[in-house]
Amino acid sequence: MNKLIKAFTKDSAVVPFIAIVLGLLVGAVIMLIGGYDPLLAYRSLLDKVFGNPYDFGETLTAITPLVFTGLSVAFAFRTGLFNIGAEGQYIMGMTGATIIGVSLHLPWYIHAPLAVIVGALFGGCWGMIAGYLKAARGVNEVITTIMLNWIALHLANYIVNDYLLEPGKGRSYMVDPSADVTIGWLSRTLDDARIHWGMFFALLAVIFFYVFLWKTKQGYELRVVGHNPDAAKYAGINVNRGVVKAMFISGTLAGLAGVFQVLGVFLNQAVTASPTGHGFDGIAVALLGGNTPVGVLLGAILFGTLSYGAAGMSFGADVPPEIIRIVIGSVIFFVAAPGIIRWTIKRVFGKKRKGEVI
Amino acid sequence: MKKTTKIFTGLMLVASLALTACGAKNDNEGAASPIASPTATATESPAATGDTSGKDMKFSMVTDVGGVNDKSFNQSAWEGLQKLEKDTGASIKYLESKEAANYLTNINQFVRDQYNLTWGIGFLMGDAVKDAATKNPDAKLAIIDNVVDAPNVASITFAENEGSFLVGVVAGLTTKTNKIGFVGGIDIPVIKRFELGFEAGVKAVNPNAEVIKNYTGAFDKADLGKAAAASIYNDGADIIFHAAGGTGNGVFNEAKERLKAGKKVWVIGVDKDQSLEFGDDVTLTSMLKRVDEAVYRVSKDMIDGKFPAGVITTLGLKDNAVGLPETSSKNVSKEILDKVEEYKAKIISGEITVPTAQ
Numbered sequence: 001m002n003k004l005i006k007a008f009t010k011d012s013a014v015v016p017f018i019a020i021v022l023g024l025l026v027g028a029v030i031m032l033i034g035g036y037d038p039l040l041a042y043r044s045l046l047d048k049v050f051g052n053p054y055d056f057g058e059t060l061t062a063i064t065p066l067v068f069t070g071l072s073v074a075f076a077f078r079t080g081l082f083n084i085g086a087e088g089q090y091i092m093g094m095t096g097a098t099i100i101g102v103s104l105h106l107p108w109y110i111h112a113p114l115a116v117i118v119g120a121l122f123g124g125c126w127g128m129i130a131g132y133l134k135a136a137r138g139v140n141e142v143i144t145t146i147m148l149n150w151i152a153l154h155l156a157n158y159i160v161n162d163y164l165l166e167p168g169k170g171r172s173y174m175v176d177p178s179a180d181v182t183i184g185w186l187s188r189t190l191d192d193a194r195i196h197w198g199m200f201f202a203l204l205a206v207i208f209f210y211v212f213l214w215k216t217k218q219g220y221e222l223r224v225v226g227h228n229p230d231a232a233k234y235a236g237i238n239v240n241r242g243v244v245k246a247m248f249i250s251g252t253l254a255g256l257a258g259v260f261q262v263l264g265v266f267l268n269q270a271v272t273a274s275p276t277g278h279g280f281d282g283i284a285v286a287l288l289g290g291n292t293p294v295g296v297l298l299g300a301i302l303f304g305t306l307s308y309g310a311a312g313m314s315f316g317a318d319v320p321p322e323i324i325r326i327v328i329g330s331v332i333f334f335v336a337a338p339g340i341i342r343w344t345i346k347r348v349f350g351k352k353r354k355g356e357v358i
Numbered sequence: 359m360k361k362t363t364k365i366f367t368g369l370m371l372v373a374s375l376a377l378t379a380c381g382a383k384n385d386n387e388g389a390a391s392p393i394a395s396p397t398a399t400a401t402e403s404p405a406a407t408g409d410t411s412g413k414d415m416k417f418s419m420v421t422d423v424g425g426v427n428d429k430s431f432n433q434s435a436w437e438g439l440q441k442l443e444k445d446t447g448a449s450i451k452y453l454e455s456k457e458a459a460n461y462l463t464n465i466n467q468f469v470r471d472q473y474n475l476t477w478g479i480g481f482l483m484g485d486a487v488k489d490a491a492t493k494n495p496d497a498k499l500a501i502i503d504n505v506v507d508a509p510n511v512a513s514i515t516f517a518e519n520e521g522s523f524l525v526g527v528v529a530g531l532t533t534k535t536n537k538i539g540f541v542g543g544i545d546i547p548v549i550k551r552f553e554l555g556f557e558a559g560v561k562a563v564n565p566n567a568e569v570i571k572n573y574t575g576a577f578d579k580a581d582l583g584k585a586a587a588a589s590i591y592n593d594g595a596d597i598i599f600h601a602a603g604g605t606g607n608g609v610f611n612e613a614k615e616r617l618k619a620g621k622k623v624w625v626i627g628v629d630k631d632q633s634l635e636f637g638d639d640v641t642l643t644s645m646l647k648r649v650d651e652a653v654y655r656v657s658k659d660m661i662d663g664k665f666p667a668g669v670i671t672t673l674g675l676k677d678n679a680v681g682l683p684e685t686s687s688k689n690v691s692k693e694i695l696d697k698v699e700e701y702k703a704k705i706i707s708g709e710i711t712v713p714t715a716q
Binding site for chain 1: 451456464471493574582
């Protein structure tokens with residue numbers, strides 16, 4: 001039995017690795033068909049990410065929001081909810097942070113934390129709306145969260161446009177310096193890459209995710225609700241309250257992604273026509289990471305690295321952006337479809353394994 | 359497991375060999391391959407014609423989220439650089455921005471790589487160009503459609519209101535229903551100039567005509583453009599002028615569908631001569647905005663050592679930087695075009711002041 005488990009874990013460590021390689025191979029074939037040099041392209045991608053301190057720092061900047069939104073979606077998954085609304089909660093988080101950051105002037109030790117907390121609460125409450133509708137009215141959260149994404153987008157545009165707009169700029173006023181959470185000295189050591197405290201909070205969020213769900217009573221209850229709501233009810237757990245609470249925490253996590261984009265990266269909020277996609281990418285990240293905290297972190301690193309490094313492929317190997325999207329898409333596809341890889345492994349290595357003396 | 363690793367390494371080796379082989383082959387036929395990107399072919403083939411004083415110089419541009427194939431100003435700017443490459447042998451490159459966070463990182467990529475001049479294409483790039491220019495005082499940058507106050511940035515804006523006035527004259531004299539539509543991208547000063555100039559032109563020749571305005575809030579959403587066009591045509595308009603970049607493609611699609619259904623409607627294109635892209639049957643005329651000329655001219659100035667650093671250049675009718683394309687005569691009658699010339703002369707002489715927006 002022990003040996004069987006060993007084989008299985010061995011497998012699961014190999015699966016994502018093979019998946020990435022397969023994805024890159026398919027991407028390479030596509031680039032060859034398009035007439036581009038795949039080796040040069042991949043080298044350029046790595047170069048873009050690890051080539052110099054600036055780009056390395058910016059890669060971290062690209063990864064950070066994905067960790068948050070990935071955790072947000074994964075948290076909801078763990079409690080049996082499909083939160084497609086991370087995008088909307090992200091936007092509300094941005095808005096909350098911008099409102100506080102732009103309109104108040106306070107000492108930094110109050111201002112920055114206040115902006116972070118208010119933004120997180122905005123995101124959390126936005127998630128809670130869907131949670132409440134599910135608990136009280138039985139409305140499927142998939143529908144409400146999708147709808148709430150658009151409401152959030154246009155509500156945010158309205159707030160920025162009518163109350164916070166810097167004339168002629170198409171964006172809000174800059175956030176007060178006392179509210180920004182950039183890390184000046186670290187940015188300078190990384191050639192002015194936009195490094196901010198959100199990165200450390202992202203790691204804290206990963207730890208929180210694990211401790212809360214697996215080490216506390218409340219987290220245990222939420223997981224039970226996720227596994228089997230009926231059993232949870234029978235065991236005396238308040239399922240409805242659990243749903244609302246789960247959506248609140250999920251929304252808070254997504255909201256934090258937006259908060260740190262505003263306070264750490266952009267320092268303003270632009271009027272935008274469409275969602276940024278970080279919330280939707282969060283779904284992919286959560287799936288990549290198998291809804292485990294460390295998995296989400298790794299998934300976000302992979303996703304962020306690929307999407308930031310993509311510019312390198314364009315710069316270094318002249319691969320047009322359309323083909324880069326196909327390449328990245330194929331990597332994600334293979335990683336997200338472990339079934340295909342397992343099947344392939346079984347076919348290719350299955351016989352060998354039988355003969356192996358374990 | 360050992361065997362597995364062995365086989366796997368073997369596979370990898372074979373794969374990489376195959377890839378290198380193909381890559382090398384590709385290098386030889388690169389110039390002949392029809393799919394190879396313009397940059398790829400250019401770097402391989404020597405400059406075809408003209409003087410080659412720009413041979414050692416590198417020019418680059420960063421698009422906004424619309425991408426380089428937006429059939430509008432990003433594409434126009436790229437055509438300007440392509441012309442530069444052909445005429446002077448300068449090497450050129452572009453990077454597309456996938457989201458707002460990439461504006462700065464893409465610009466920095468070029469700046470760090472010691473490009474002689476980097477263009478930020480579009481209003482939205484203002485903050486990023488400003489940031490990069492301040493942190494890299496030795497770098498030379500230029501921006502279209504926005505004003506950046508820095509000693510190493512050339513700001514190019516257009517008097518869109520003047521050119522729009524002229525297409526307004528065409529629309530006002532052509533309409534049969536006395537209802538004319540305007541579809542805008544985001545409500546920012548640049549687009550406002552289109553709207554104000556257009557309306558003034560319509561009213562100048564046809565005071566009874568009504569202009570129905572609709573801002574879609576996006577430059578890259580053809581679906582929104584289509585929906586906006588549908589509602590304006592349904593309101594009885596027979597001509598729509600769009601100033602919405604890629605969103606405007608939807609306006610053309612809607613007009614084409616109506617034409618197929620037997621209803622004659624017109625679209626006035628923007629930025630480029632869009633009759634070449636969408637056909638004479640729906641394109642009445644276009645409001646040319648010679649972004650390509652501006653990009654070409656300023657880049658050429660750079661080669662000649664006359665780069666207008668820190669200068670704001672506004673290009674209008676007198677510079678032939680805005681106006682109607684030659685092809686207009688296909689759909690616009692001689693009398694109307696004469697009227698257009700008349701107004702053009704009046705605007706240049708200052709007899710008519712076209713309303714504008716800051």
